[in-house]
Amino acid sequence: MIRGVLFDLDDTLYNSSEFVEIARREAVKSMIDAGLDISFEEAMNILNKIIQDKGSNYGKHFDDLVKAISGRYDPKIITTGIITYHNVKVALLRPYPHTIKTLIDLKARGLKLGVITDGLTIKQWEKLIRMGIHPFFDEVITSEEFGLGKPHLEFFKYGLKRMNLKPEETIYVGDRVDKDIKPAKDLGMTTVRILKGKYKEMEDNNYSDYTINSIQELVKIVDELMNKTKI
C-alpha cells in the first residue's frame, strides 16, 4: 500500500542545472562589467574549477575567482557578482511545469509528501518557500540537518523515519541514478526517475522502476500502484 512520496529537490522539482548556470554566467558578466579584467570564457573556466574543487555550497566562489584574476580582495566586484546571482535566482526560480498541479493531485489521494535533499537547510528551504510549494510537504529533510547526505542509506532511512513511512509504502522520485534512485531502490522503495537536468543521460542499470519525462506522469503511476495493492 503506497502511503507517501519522497522527492529529491534540485533538478526534480525545478530546473536547478539551468538556473544555477544562468545565474553564474550573469554574475560573471556583471563582474566583468564592474571591472574584472578577463574574458568571459576564461573567467567561467576558473569559476568552474573553483566550484569543482570547493563544492557548490562553499560560500566564497566569487571571492576566490576575483582573487585568482586580480590578485586581491575586491569587495566591489565580489558584491556585484553576489547581487546579480541573487537577483537572477529570485527572477528565475520556479517549479517545472505541472509540478503544483501534480502535488495537489497527490495530496488529494491522501498521500504524505516529503522532500529529501543534499544541501544547506536554509538554502533549500529558501527555494521551496520562494517557489511557494513548501506547504505541500510534511517534512523537508536536508543533509545538513542529518550530518550525512546522499547516497548514504542512513540518510534515506532517517528520511523515512521523519516521514513515518516504511520503504515498501514509499515512492521515491529523483533525477540521479547514483545518488537518488540506486539507494532508494536498495532500501526497497518504488523508484521513479525523472529525466531532467544534467544527469538525464546517466546509465540506469535497471534501478528505476519507472522513468518519466514530466512530473505529471507520477499521478498515473500512483493510481496504478494504489489499485494494484487494493486488489
Add this chain to the structure above:
Amino acid sequence: MIRGVLFDLDDTLYNSSEFVEIARREAVKSMIDAGLDISFEEAMNILNKIIQDKGSNYGKHFDDLVKAISGRYDPKIITTGIITYHNVKVALLRPYPHTIKTLIDLKARGLKLGVITDGLTIKQWEKLIRMGIHPFFDEVITSEEFGLGKPHLEFFKYGLKRMNLKPEETIYVGDRVDKDIKPAKDLGMTTVRILKGKYKEMEDNNYSDYTINSIQELVKIVDELMNKTKI
C-alpha cells in the same frame, strides 16, 4: 584647502534606522504568519534583546528568536523571516533625497569622496551598489577590513591614508556625535553633522562645525570653505 569628503554610510546617505526597523517588523510578521506562536509585540521584544546582546551583524538573529519562542530549530519559519527581510531590503533601500545630486555637485568641484563605515564589507558594498551610488566614491573603507571600527582614531587615520588626504583637507559627514563627529573633530577634520536617524537628538558638545538637515546643504558649506581658503 578642502580636497575631499568622507561620509558615514548608515543614516547619513540613506535611512538605515527606518529601513532596518521596517524590515525586521515585516520579517517578524511573516514568521508569525508562518506559524510562530507569539504576539507581535512579544516577538519584537525578544528580537530586540537578541540584537542588543549579539550585535546587529550577528548572522543568527532569527534562528535565536525562533529557538527562544518554540524551543527548537525551525528552518521553515527562520527562512520565511530571512526572505521577507531580504525582500523588504531590496524594495526600500534608496538614498536620502538629494543625495545623488549632491554627490554629482561635489564631484564637479573636483573633490575626492569616500565612505567610512562600521560593518561587514560585503553588506556595506551591497547597500552602495543596490543604491547605485558606489561609482561616486574613490574609496569605501569598512571596519571589517581594518579590524577596528568607530570611534577608534586609528580607523579614521587609516581612512584618510586610503584617501590620500590630510585631516585639514577633509570634510567629515556623519550622523552620530560619539562615533563620527567627535573622532573626526579630534583628528582635525571639518565636521558636518547630518540630523538624521535615531541619534539626531544626541548632545553635540560643539563637536560639529556645521549641522545640516539635508545633505544638499553640504554644497554651500563646501563652496564657502573653498572660497575661504582661496583668499
